[in-house]
Amino acid sequence: MKKTLVMAMISAVMLSMAGCGNNAQPAADTAETAATEAAADAAEEASTEAAEAESTEEAAEADAADEAKSDGVMTYEEYLAADIDSEVTVETYIQAKQGWWEDNGQGVATFYTQDAEGGYFIYNMPCSEEDYNDKLTVGAKIKVTGYKAEWSGEVEIMDATYEVEDGTYVAEPLDVTDSLGSDDLEKYMNQSIAMKGLKVEASKDANGEDAAFLYNYDGSGTEGDDLYFNVSANGATYTFTVESYLCGKDTDVYKAVENLNIGDTIDIEGFLYWYEGAQPHVTSVTME
Secondary structure (H helix, E strand, O other), X not given: OHHHHHHHHHHHHHHHHHHOHHHHHHHHHHHHHHHHHHHHHHHHHHHHHHHHHHHHHHHHHHHHHOOOOOOOXXXXXXXXXXXXXXXXXXXXXXXXXXXXXXXXXXXXXXXXXXXXXXXXXXXXXXXXXXXXXXXXOOOEEEEEEEEEXXXXXXXXXEEEEEEEEEEEOOOOOEEOHHHOOOHHHHHHOOOEEEEEEEEEEOEEXXXXXXXXXXXXXXXXXXXXXXXXXXXEEOOEEEEEEEOOOOOOOOOHHHHHHHOOOOOOEEEEEEEOOEOOOEOOEEEEEEEO
């Protein structure tokens, strides 16, 4: 309706220009102004409609992730309360996945997954290469049954089986910068996270020299291996990792870490993995 009224106004102005020779220039200016305003209104309306559509889509995904669990499926709170080595069943959504490979003839892959309540790290879940490529995709909903395990502080699901279910959800990275340096950080374990304003600190390479990053945890590796680098924030220093099975040497994040310098300030995104404390698996690095 707004667009129709504006076009009618423009038409009226143009007709007045044709009938009033002495006022042609002012009328032309008026028409030009009306046309500019109409274009601006139309652009603003289109932008608003796009934003509303995106918001509606995100809300629908969030609602889907927060829906009631199926019979026999744990809530995230129940999963946290379950004993180590006990059988668990969860419904969750794939956020990222490490590379597929064969372990003694059995295809397996490791998955970073999450629902609206929390994250679940699923270690070496048996799956066919076909399912890995075609069904176990980012955003896919899966029902997983396995055993709750812990390794050096990292809580995960092992010996898992899965069913692919209807539904999709990809979580927005949660900014946990304010939790760095506090015990509060642990409650975000395995979730998609962001951290901002981190300072790159020196690591010691295999020769005892300062380095901005290392190939392997001790500097003994070469390009293509996992990357390790230290950062500090809120008075605490952490070791972050670019897991090569997740983000290989040709990815943007791998190259970005290779170009870091001691003292750089960076923002990161990734998954809050745990190894004797927070050790995120980084998927994005941005220089401030």
